[in-house]
Amino acid sequence: MIDYQSGYILRPVNQVFIYFSLFCALMLNLLPIDNYSWVPDWLIICIVFWNIHQHRHVSVILAFGLGLLMDVHNSELLGLHGFSYSLVAYLAISWHRRILPLGLLTQALHLLPLFLMVSLFPVLTHWILSGEMYWSALSAALQALIEALLWPLATVILLAPQRRPIHVDHNRPI
Template sequence: MVRKPDTKAVRTGVHGRTSLLSSLQPVDSAPFKQAAHPVFVWTTVLLVWLISFLPWRLWQPAPDILLLVIAFWCLNEPQRVSMLTAFIFGLFMDVHDAGLLGEKALAYTLVAYGTIILARRLQRFGAVIQAIHLLPVFVLSEAASRIIHAWLAGEWAGWQWLWSALFTVALWPVADALLHMPQRRLNETDPGSA
């Protein structure tokens, strides 16, 4: 049985024509997210890359904040930060750490790939749920990197890397709040967003 539209809900448009589209309301009344400025995106990536050279990274369970920031921008600005960016910065970290060439590059690229694959799902949720969804991505990419390292080097480095992956994912809501801050300020000061 086909239902006819309710004539009471029909409104007249600008030119006196009836329109059902004028009665539609958006699902989310919040303004659309504005794109991050490219200078801000690359400044954060380069700044965190420089911070990653500090000796606190020698502590085995230390979170990998460069990987976190690259994954964040792969989710929110995939046109600017992509798997190629993750691979290049992974190689930079391999050279800096004097480890096996490609070990960090593999982990960074796998995390970027997982983030891009899950992007449509992740953008529907808040930062905490995003972190829960990304937990297997971070753990499995680091596990793949560690297994290849153990196979090539002939030694198992232990399970401390698991703490690093967990701490990195735990920092996802903090990174989300900090890196979205400029866009939220723009939305609050924009007179057309109300």
């Protein structure tokens, strides 16, 4: 795989690192921080990243399972996060060829609707089912904006193990 920003060929991805990063993102989501709108959903950032960069290793089914874990943790309707995570994973897989050649900030702008979809889907579902709209819950759009702003940092951190060194060693075959 080629890193379009630097032009270097990336090393093959280690599957253990993929699942370790997903586990770390899940643990960050499970921290006992109240449901503030400024706390990003670390798991969806990681799911979208791996579905764009390595969609063969992270599937829609895995995203659905992680979403069910988040539903149980948040005491939400069962399947609410599961559906939104799997839908966003599917869209990330289908958009991966369009998003990869773009710059990091442009990628973040293209992914903002996906992050908005994940953060506003529970609010809209509760509105449809209960008939009551909690306008304070619409501050979830701030969460999506913070997730989009964290996208360049997440890209740099999660691609770091795959980057080849800048200085070429002529004794190394590749």
